[in-house]
Amino acid sequence: MSIDTLGLREQKKRETRQAISDHATQLFLQRGFDRTTIADIAGAARVAKMTVTNYFPRKEDLALDHHEAFVAGLAEAVARRPPGESALGAVRRAYAQALEQRDPVIGFTGRDFARMIADSPTLVARLRDLHEQREEALARLLTTEIDRTGEASDETGRTGETDPTDATGRSSGTGGTPPEDNVGGEAGGGVIVARAVAAQLAAADRLLFRELQRRTLAGQDDDEIAGALAETARRVFDLLEPAISTYAVRRPA
Amino acid sequence: MSIDTLGLREQKKRETRQAISDHATQLFLQRGFDRTTIADIAGAARVAKMTVTNYFPRKEDLALDHHEAFVAGLAEAVARRPPGESALGAVRRAYAQALEQRDPVIGFTGRDFARMIADSPTLVARLRDLHEQREEALARLLTTEIDRTGEASDETGRTGETDPTDATGRSSGTGGTPPEDNVGGEAGGGVIVARAVAAQLAAADRLLFRELQRRTLAGQDDDEIAGALAETARRVFDLLEPAISTYAVRRPA
DNA sequence: ACAGATTTTTAGGTCCGTCCTAGATTTAGG
DNA sequence: CCTAAATCTAGGACGGACCTAAAAATCTGT
Numbered sequence: 083m084s085i086d087t088l089g090l091r092e093q094k095k096r097e098t099r100q101a102i103s104d105h106a107t108q109l110f111l112q113r114g115f116d117r118t119t120i121a122d123i124a125g126a127a128r129v130a131k132m133t134v135t136n137y138f139p140r141k142e143d144l145a146l147d148h149h150e151a152f153v154a155g156l157a158e159a160v161a162r163r164p165p166g167e168s169a170l171g172a173v174r175r176a177y178a179q180a181l182e183q184r185d186p187v188i189g190f191t192g193r194d195f196a197r198m199i200a201d202s203p204t205l206v207a208r209l210r211d212l213h214e215q216r217e218e219a220l221a222r223l224l225t226t227e228i229d230r231t232g233e234a235s236d237e238t239g240r241t242g243e244t245d246p247t248d249a250t251g252r253s254s255g256t257g258g259t260p261p262e263d264n265v266g267g268e269a270g271g272g273v274i275v276a277r278a279v280a281a282q283l284a285a286a287d288r289l290l291f292r293e294l295q296r297r298t299l300a301g302q303d304d305d306e307i308a309g310a311l312a313e314t315a316r317r318v319f320d321l322l323e324p325a326i327s328t329y330a331v332r333r334p335a
Numbered sequence: 336m337s338i339d340t341l342g343l344r345e346q347k348k349r350e351t352r353q354a355i356s357d358h359a360t361q362l363f364l365q366r367g368f369d370r371t372t373i374a375d376i377a378g379a380a381r382v383a384k385m386t387v388t389n390y391f392p393r394k395e396d397l398a399l400d401h402h403e404a405f406v407a408g409l410a411e412a413v414a415r416r417p418p419g420e421s422a423l424g425a426v427r428r429a430y431a432q433a434l435e436q437r438d439p440v441i442g443f444t445g446r447d448f449a450r451m452i453a454d455s456p457t458l459v460a461r462l463r464d465l466h467e468q469r470e471e472a473l474a475r476l477l478t479t480e481i482d483r484t485g486e487a488s489d490e491t492g493r494t495g496e497t498d499p500t501d502a503t504g505r506s507s508g509t510g511g512t513p514p515e516d517n518v519g520g521e522a523g524g525g526v527i528v529a530r531a532v533a534a535q536l537a538a539a540d541r542l543l544f545r546e547l548q549r550r551t552l553a554g555q556d557d558d559e560i561a562g563a564l565a566e567t568a569r570r571v572f573d574l575l576e577p578a579i580s581t582y583a584v585r586r587p588a
Numbered sequence: 589a590c591a592g593a594t595t596t597t598t599a600g601g602t603c604c605g606t607c608c609t610a611g612a613t614t615t616a617g618g
Numbered sequence: 619c620c621t622a623a624a625t626c627t628a629g630g631a632c633g634g635a636c637c638t639a640a641a642a643a644t645c646t647g648t
């Protein structure tokens with residue numbers, strides 16, 4: 083459990099994982115995702131097939147690694163908003179910043195990588211899954227903020243009837259919590275608004291991701307894309323402004 | 336090619352297809368989707384495995400049949416709106432009507448069916464895919480309406496710079512049109528607004544579907560669900576109202 | 589430094605969905 | 619009735635996901 087020395091075992095695990103990931107990426111970009119088998123990757127990395135599966139349970143995980151940051155990103159941007167900023171404002175600002183940084187999280191993946199994804203139905207489906215988890219994480223955050231801060235904006239007015247028994251997220255698309263959370267019955271009025279706001283913000287996020295991906299596939303360079311997407315983002319977020327600009331405004335400390 | 340007599344061959348095809356679908360549904364509800372093999376279904380329907388695959392290329396198609404109506408539904412509701420009604424108004428009205436009719440399209444599938452879907456990651460993913468196609472169909476419609484009617488509402492103002500070269504939809508998630516549509520480059524400003532509106536309406540649609548599914552899984556009966564969802568829908572659509580209530584209002588004929 | 593405990597890797601195999609092929613069967617239309 | 623077309627069948631190939639037992643490597647306590 084030593085922290086600084088890391089241990090030889092842990093070190094080798096990282097090396098093995100990295101080696102597998104590297105060879106996989108190379109083969110995917112070279113031959114395409116579906117035309118590369120796990121056996122190919124295992125052979126290139128000189129490990130057993132089972133070792134590949136061990137590190138990356140699903141084949142898609144080899145191409146879409148670091149998905150945890152992606153899933154949490156949207157919610158974290160909102161969680162870190164300064165006093166006076168709304169959820170929409172936080173998302174808008176985070177997107178502009180990611181645009182400046184050419185952040186892969188919003189779609190700056192490079193042309194070959196974008197093509198690899200677009201050419202594989204499996205990867206497209208997995209990306210959809212990740213986007214939904216991204217929305218779920220945001221919905222979870224906004225829902226808990228109702229309880230913690232008595233979130234209630236003016237656009238619906240009657241969130242007073244909220245019975246804040248629930249703050250748990252929904253059962254995930256795949257995994258799932260078999261015993262249905264006790265929310266179910268009648269979720270308080272505020273919960274549905276939080277979910278609706280999360281749905282709208284996530285929809286904007288997905289739309290912008292797709293636009294960026296489209297331009298990447300069309301061969302535009304990153305600077306050109308960043309410029310165009312800044313304007314696109316402005317329009318998309320402006321459209322949401324009258325609906326949710328007063329939702330989840332962080333109260334001045 | 337006779338229309339009224341249908342032909343013996345066509346008749347038998349329908350019977351075979353129906354028999355396979357019926358046996359599949361029964362087995363799925365009984366044992367669950369993932370614990371039922373195609374061989375089981377073929378055996379129950381007394382046909383060869385290949386015949387099952389022949390009628391239903393993917394296993395998911397056996398559980399989520401009639402997906403064409405589902406995919407087209409949202410766009411058709413908007414396409415059929417009367418003069419003076421906006422896209423949002425059309426979707427809201429269509430949803431209320433579907434709620435009255437206990438329409439399976441919005442999630443009235445029965446408890447066992449809902450559980451079958453929720454228990455299978457494969458089916459959940461496929462359902463997501465269908466929802467996205469539903470959004471794409473709507474986006475396609477709203478985009479074409481820009482060209483046809485010079486759609487330009489007041490919320491963005493500057494849709495005048497639209498260069499209506501494009502009306503085609505995006506390449507579908509799975510299938511796809513390999514040669515990128517020539518839109519790509521710089522889509523006119525109106526196109527992105529149309530896509531954003533479609534994204535918001537589809538997000539609301541998905542959210543309401545999930546809420547209905549959640550209640551179904553919780554064991555609520557259809558009347559109880561319909562009542563609660565009517566209120567939920569009102570809140571969700573009300574939230575969108577200030578953003579897009581003036582978008583795509585059909586001009587009085 | 590060594591022995592036992594723990595973790596990781598390996599090799600083998602099973603199961604199932606998807607895809608392919610060739611041949612048998614059935615229907616449609618002359 | 620006979621030919622052409624479509625459909626169904628059987629069998630197998632392939633790949634991804636999963637399982638098991640055993641081998642190899644690393645860690646731990648003495």
